[in-house]
Amino acid sequence: MRPWGGPAGAWAPIVPGSYNPLMAAPYDVCIRGAGIVGRTLALLLARDRLRVGLVDVPQPAARQPDVRAYALNAASRELLLRLRAWPDEQHATAVTGMDVRGDEGGRVQFSAGDENVPALAWIVDVEPLLARLAEAVRFQPHIEVVTAPQPAALTVVCEGRASSTREEFGVHFAVTSYPQRAIAARLDCEKPHGGVARQWFEDGNVLGLLPLGGPAGNSVALVWSVREPRADELLQMPAAEFQGRLQAATGGALGFMALTTERMAWPLQRAMADRWCGRGWTLAGDAAHNVHPLAGQGLNLGLADAETLAQVLHEREYWRSLGDEAAAPLRAGAQGGRAGAGLDDRRAAAAVRAARGALVLVAQLGHARFRPQRPREALGGAAGHGRRTELDENGKDMNAKAIRTGLAAALLGLGLAAGAADGDSKAPTAANAAAQVPASVDAALRKNLPARMPNFPPIDQISRTPMQGIYEVRIGTELFYTDGEGNYIINGEMMDTRARRNLTEERMEKILALDFSQLPVKDAFVVVRGNGKRKLAVFEDPNCGYCKRFERDLQKIDNVTVYMFLYPILGPDSTEKSRAIWCSKDKGAAWSGYMLRNEPPAKADASCDVSALARNIEFGRKHKITGTPTLVFADGSRVPGAIGAADVEKLLAAGGK
Numbered sequence: 001m002r003p004w005g006g007p008a009g010a011w012a013p014i015v016p017g018s019y020n021p022l023m024a025a026p027y028d029v030c031i032r033g034a035g036i037v038g039r040t041l042a043l044l045l046a047r048d049r050l051r052v053g054l055v056d057v058p059q060p061a062a063r064q065p066d067v068r069a070y071a072l073n074a075a076s077r078e079l080l081l082r083l084r085a086w087p088d089e090q091h092a093t094a095v096t097g098m099d100v101r102g103d104e105g106g107r108v109q110f111s112a113g114d115e116n117v118p119a120l121a122w123i124v125d126v127e128p129l130l131a132r133l134a135e136a137v138r139f140q141p142h143i144e145v146v147t148a149p150q151p152a153a154l155t156v157v158c159e160g161r162a163s164s165t166r167e168e169f170g171v172h173f174a175v176t177s178y179p180q181r182a183i184a185a186r187l188d189c190e191k192p193h194g195g196v197a198r199q200w201f202e203d204g205n206v207l208g209l210l211p212l213g214g215p216a217g218n219s220v221a222l223v224w225s226v227r228e229p230r231a232d233e234l235l236q237m238p239a240a241e242f243q244g245r246l247q248a249a250t251g252g253a254l255g256f257m258a259l260t261t262e263r264m265a266w267p268l269q270r271a272m273a274d275r276w277c278g279r280g281w282t283l284a285g286d287a288a289h290n291v292h293p294l295a296g297q298g299l300n301l302g303l304a305d306a307e308t309l310a311q312v313l314h315e316r317e318y319w320r321s322l323g324d325e326a327a328a329p330l331r332a333g334a335q336g337g338r339a340g341a342g343l344d345d346r347r348a349a350a351a352v353r354a355a356r357g358a359l360v361l362v363a364q365l366g367h368a369r370f371r372p373q374r375p376r377e378a379l380g381g382a383a384g385h386g387r388r389t390e391l392d393e394n395g396k397d398m399n400a401k402a403i404r405t406g407l408a409a410a411l412l413g414l415g416l417a418a419g420a421a422d423g424d425s426k427a428p429t430a431a432n433a434a435a436q437v438p439a440s441v442d443a444a445l446r447k448n449l450p451a452r453m454p455n456f457p458p459i460d461q462i463s464r465t466p467m468q469g470i471y472e473v474r475i476g477t478e479l480f481y482t483d484g485e486g487n488y489i490i491n492g493e494m495m496d497t498r499a500r501r502n503l504t505e506e507r508m509e510k511i512l513a514l515d516f517s518q519l520p521v522k523d524a525f526v527v528v529r530g531n532g533k534r535k536l537a538v539f540e541d542p543n544c545g546y547c548k549r550f551e552r553d554l555q556k557i558d559n560v561t562v563y564m565f566l567y568p569i570l571g572p573d574s575t576e577k578s579r580a581i582w583c584s585k586d587k588g589a590a591w592s593g594y595m596l597r598n599e600p601p602a603k604a605d606a607s608c609d610v611s612a613l614a615r616n617i618e619f620g621r622k623h624k625i626t627g628t629p630t631l632v633f634a635d636g637s638r639v640p641g642a643i644g645a646a647d648v649e650k651l652l653a654a655g656g657k
Contacts, residue, residue, distance in 0.1 A: 027053040028322055030150045032165050033158035036126075037285035037302035039133035041156060043083045044310035046142035050322075053150040054143055067184045067261050068126045069210055069221035071095070071197075071296035076303045077122055080129075084549065085136050091128035093211045094119035096195040099253075103201060121296065123197070123210045123221065139546050141627050141640050154322040155281040156309070158302075161271065163287040171273050171283070175290075178268040180205075181231040182293055183224040185263045187246075190255025192218045200249060205230070206294055207249050220254070222246070223293060225268060235263055268292055280323035284309060437462050437471065441484045445473065448486035465494060466503070477511050477624050479504055512624060513636035520619060521563050523612035525587035530559035534652045537632040539567040539620060542577040542594060544628040550642040551595040557648055564591060565616050567628055575613065577601065583608035 029045055031038045034056035042052045072080075072092075080086045096119055097111040112120050137143050149155070149165075157165045166173055193211040200207040205226045212219040226234060234242060239259050246257050271290040276283050285302030313322060442462050450456045461474040465481065473480045473489075481490040493504035519537055538554075540547040554562070566582055568574035577594070583604035584590035593599035604610065619625075631639040633651050643651075 027051045027144075027150050027152040029053070029154045029156060030152035031055065031156045031158055032149055033160065033163075033285075033287070034137075034145065035158060035160060035285070036129060036133060036299060037306050038156075038158035039130070039137055040079070040083065040085070040303055041158065041284065041306035041310065042143050043085070043133070043136055043140060044306060045313065046140045048310070048314055049142060050313075052143045053146050053152060054137065055147070055149055056145050057147060065186075065261060066126050067186050067221070067264055069212065070124050070126065070129075070299040071121045071210065072124050072303075073121055073297075073300050074117070074119075076300050079303055079307055080132075083133075083136060084546070085129070085132040087124060087128040087132055090214045090217075091125040093123045093214055093217065094195055095121045095123060095197045095211060096215075097197070098199075099196050100199045101201070103203070121197070123212060125212070135545050139544065139627050139641070153280065154313075157281065157283045157287045158285050158306075159287050161269075161286045161290050163283075166273060166283065166287060169275075169278055169281050171275050173271055173273050175269050175271040178270070178292065179228055180225050180268045181228060181265045182268055183222070183226060183231060183234055183263055183265045185222045185259055186212070186261040187220050187222055187257045188260050189218045189220060189257050191253075192216060193220055193254060198250070198253060202249070207246075208294075209250065209254065218254075219260070220257075225292075225294065231265060235265055282309065437464055438484075441471065444484065445471065445482060445486045449473070449482070449489070452486065466496065467494065470494075472507070474511070477508070479507060479511075509637070512638060514623060514632050514638060516632065516634050516636055519563065519632065520615060523615050523619075524563040524565045525582070525591070527562040527564060527588045527591075528560075529557065529562070532559065532561040534560045535563070535634045536560055536648070536652065537563040537565065539565045539616070539625055539628060539630040539632075540595075541568055541570045541574050541628040542566070542581065542591075543568075543570045543574045546642040547629045548595050550629050551592070553642075553645040553648070555596070556645040557652070560652065564588075565619075566613055567616050567620055567625070567630075568613060569617065569620070569628065576604075578613055579604040579608070579610045582610055582613060 028050040029042075030053045031042050032055045034042075034054050038054060042054045045052050077086060077092075086092060095112075098109065098120060100108045102108075110120075112118060137145065155165075157163055157169075159165055163173075187209075193209070195211055195215050197211060198209045205224070207225075208223040210221040210223065211217065212221055224234070234245065237245075242263070243257055243259060250257075269290055270292060273283055273288045276288050284305040286298065288305065289301060291298055291301065316322075445462055446459055449459065457475045459473055459475060461472075463472045463474070465472050469483055470481050471484065473482055481492070481494065482488060493502060495501070496503055516535065516537065521537075524537065536557075538550075540550075564587075566578040568578040577600075580601040580603055581587060581590045581594065584601050590601040594601055620630075625640075627640055629642055631643070631648075631651075633639075633654070635654065637651065637654075639651065
């Protein structure tokens with residue numbers, strides 16, 4: 001892709017309007033489908049600092065509320081908790097007991113206590129879960145939500161059973177239809193459900209009532225799998241008659257039951273794609289496989305797909321491209337063949353088995369003895385979207401997103417070596433890379449680049465790199481690489497393959513570092529805990545959910561002075577709340593009251609000077625503060641995103657040295 005476009009080759013960003021300026025390069029992964037599986041995968045990959053384009057095609061507004069609910073097992077809950085996307089108790093009801101009744105009086109009952117687990121499963125409302133994932137995505141700077149597919153090293157199809165993209169990759173989706181439909185609705189019951197999930201089997205039909213609204217709730221989700229002729233009858237009959245049929249089918253187990261939503265229905269099917277992946281693409285979730293809802297494992301399988309794929313990508317050799325590695329292990333396990341050269345066959349096959357659900361299927365209701373092993377915590381830190389603080393012992397976590405441009409730079413460097421200027425005849429080392437650029441090179445680049453690319457921004461700095469004949473060009477907080485004449489320009493990252501270091505990332509950390517002594521602290525309010533010897537600056541928006549979680553963790557930190565910059569970037573309401581807090585008599589108390597206890601601050605007086613808020617916004621734009629919370633430590637290092645108290649302590653200690 002050319003780094004400029006428009007009339008006469010005018011300079012323009014590669015991805016105009018990118019939420020995060022560091023995402024102005026092509027994506028590493030394009031995820032087609034922004035449902036639960038797609039958003040979960042995006043968050044997992046972003047924690048490995050992969051640039052993700054998440055395709056969310058606008059849909060017409062729904063005419064009625066979504067009545068779906070999912071049964072999630074312990075493994076899925078653990079994953080979503082790590083991503084800080086687990087809904088609250090009212091929307092994620094623990095199943096503490098099962099009551100299954102069959103034909104001719106048969107009955108099976110068991111409880112979480114019998115299995116020595118806190119819950120057998122959790123019944124989760126679709127919309128609250130989607131909302132929590134969307135919030136996490138919104139504040140993850142490595143994810144950009146787009147409305148159309150984007151070029152990427154790897155495309156992951158998460159479009160569900162009705163995927164249109166499968167055909168683009170020549171995938172056949174073999175569907176076996178059941179002679180049943182699933183009728184779904186929401187009900188209010190006379191008696192509380194007590195956290196018990198109930199099922200009735202009768203002449204090939206299965207009726208399930210799943211508990212909703214928390215442990216003391218009396219709402220349930222109905223899933224009634226019935227044969228086709230009877231499905232039409234149940235859907236068309238008046239509500240009162242339908243409720244009567246339910247009463248009879250359940251034997252009045254929960255007393256009188258009243259419909260609170262319209263009835264909806266779906267055809268039931270089992271389906272499997274004949275290929276799950278190819279070079280540069282893979283399927284996940286319902287786009288790859290469908291199972292009968294009776295198992296309660298559809299979404300569990302999809303989440304296992306996402307986690308397994310993220311693990312495979314995380315563990316790939318640092319030099320292997322995303323598209324190659326993603327395809328090889330999945331294809332090997334699915335077809336019983338060998339994985340690609342250099343891959344561990346057993347690991348590859350195990351990854352596929354997990355993704356396809358051979359292990360997850362027996363984890364029905366989260367049974368502890370059959371729970372599949374989850375990928376290690378190295379997929380990300382404990383915080384929802386904070387940075388990882390530990391590296392793989394072999395350096396394999398090194399982000400390979402730069403391989404395509406790093407390799408191009410290496411080849412270009414070889415081609416330029418013969419024509420390098422006399423002053424560059426000796427290849428630079430890491431130690432002398434920052435040496436002065438020859439005046440002739442500096443002049444040539446400052447002349448040629450703007451002349452050849454109209455509207456090219458003013459160059460702030462030109463530096464040597466450890467690669468012979470290649471120079472770094474800095475424009476604000478963006479980096480490019482070029483030869484000594486400006487004949488070629490590379491928009492990407494430079495890797496040191498011997499030391500396994502991302503040189504561009506290291507430079508960006510230095511460029512983005514802020515001189516703590518130069519922060520405009522007059523535009524912040526101060527919170528002092530203990531002796532206040534350590535220093536921390538935080539940019540936060542009062543409507544930021546992750547900021548509220550970070551504030552709870554911040555309460556555990558002692559002996560620190562916190563400079564709190566109100567940074568209202570999430571909408572007009574953020575500005576109003578920030579005004580009210582800034583104009584409060586005790587700003588710290590008003591902030592804590594709202595962020596920790598949801599106590600709204602008093603409305604700001606019209607005469608209050610709130611110009612500090614505008615200055616904070618301008619400061620943030622200048623220094624590329626694109627999300628909240630953003631933390632700045634005394635040594636100038638910054639952390640985009642919420643991190644836990646333990647990580648804050650480590651960085652405070654490092655900054656004080």
